Amino acid sequence: MPDAPEYTPYSVYVLEPHANWVTAENGHIPIEAIAERVYGKPYSSLRGCQRDDEHIPNDSVKLYELTSDEDYLEALEECDDPEVYLGWDSHTRESVRKTGMTELDYWLSIRIADENTPATVEANPPETQDLENAVFEDRFFADRAFSPSLKLVLADLIRRGELPRGNFLFRHWW
Known part of the structure; x- marks a missing residue:
């Protein structure tokens, strides 16, 4: 068919949280x-x-598009951004940010208590x-307090060669 549209095929990888x-x-x-790992x-x-x-409903999916160079490079820029958004302070009516470290560095500084x-x-x-170098009593509270963006983690894992370039579908349910 001469008038048929041309489509560019691309892969969508499904992310599964439960190994x-x-x-x-x-x-x-x-x-x-x-x-x-x-x-x-x-x-x-x-x-x-x-x-x-933050408003993702139960039993839904979210697509992370990291196939195009533009999307991937934008995600890497965010990944390497040395600023962490900590939230909204209702008293001062301003956003609270921490500068000098990336979301991944900030998250890696948070630990779980052990016998030592x-x-x-x-x-x-x-x-x-500010939770830099904070130690929580268990993982549940640490995860609730701060987990880095999944988009940033995907971009970093692609950069490290752990994941292929492409689009990723995160299946979210409970």
Whole structure:
């Protein structure tokens, strides 16, 4: 057909937060397992996805487009941005930001208490509290307090050669 539109095919990779649900047949990518291996600590892809879209509903999916050079380079710029958004301060009516470190560096500085290191922050700190080098009593509270953007983590993992370039679909449900 001479008038048929031309389409550019591209791959969409499905991110699976639960590594034990990834099989050779479904071809899903175990994003939390890859991130934990690379960064040396557990990563909550659900919290990261909610950081990108805080109003994402249950039983939904979010597409991260990182196929084009423009989208990928924009994500890398955000990944390397030495500023972290900490939240909205209702008293001063201003956004609170921390400069001098990236979201990944900030997240990597947050730890979980163990027998040698006691917790240094309460379970539910105020949203705008600076948590650099904070130690939480367990992972649940650390993930709730701060998880980096899933888009930034994907861009960093692509840059490191851990994931292929492409578009990624995050399946979100509970």
